[in-house]
Amino acid sequence: MSLIKAVMFDLDGVIVDTSNHHYLSWKKLCLELGYNLTETGNEFIKGLSREDSFLKIIDMANISFSEEKFKEYLIKKNSYYLNLIGTITPKNILPGVQSLLGYLKKKSVKISLCSSSKNAKLVLKKLDLISFFDFIIDGNDIKMSKPNPEIFLTASKKLKTEPRDCLVFEDSQSGIDAANNAGMIVVGIGNKNKLKNSEYCFPDFLKIPDHLKKHFFNEEI
Ligand code: B16
Ligand code: MG
Helix, strand or coil, rough: CCCCCEEEECEEEEECCCHHHHHHHHHHHHHHHHCCCHHHHHHCCCCCCCHHHHHHHHHHHHCCHHHHHHHHHHHHHHHHHHHHHCCCCCHHHHCCCCHHHHHHHCCCCCCEEEEECHHHHHHHHHCCCHHHCEEECCCCCCCCCCCHHHHHHHHHHHCCHHHHHHHHHHEHHHHHHHHHHHCCCCECCCCCCCCCCCEEECCCHHHHCHHHHHCCCCCCC
């Protein structure tokens, strides 16, 4: 019997490398506003909602805008992002993701997408992955952005699983913190020197299946 009953996938930076597209879109907007958003600065906004990302940028850049301008810039950032993701196809799915989704399906584990992005469904459609997910929750459905656990707790409730039986894949610190706040098991995807507080951390999905089969599904490897 498997120990894990549901798996929650973040989208940007976990299933597909659109985290870089978000970064490039913010960077373009920031340059127009006279601020150089570096990769280090980007680590602080990764995984946050669009609004919270911009609030953090405004804080880091020490600038301020009227509410009207704030909204206008959010629309502009999204148009840059939509332009960049215009050409993504299933070829952009990160290595190892599709085989892991197939394995989880065979094991009858529930699969949820838990993304802060309001563009998540559009991206999943472009990647042709919608049918793998039992439940999809994204930035349009939540009130409180990661690191608040709302997104993960809503998904586990919907899938009728206890948080402790859920495994989360996350690439951002805010996402890892949200999953920990929800009381779930977290696997960080990325550089383990940069990601804190994830029980497990892997650079990508290629080495995960063996570990997962052994530790969460009691399989001999
Ligand atoms: P949007 P995830 C997040 O998606 C991104 O990591 C984050 O950088 C972005 O600001 C956020 O979605 C909102 O995206 O502007 O498309 O609504 O990593 O939670 O899948
Ligand atoms: Mg992410």
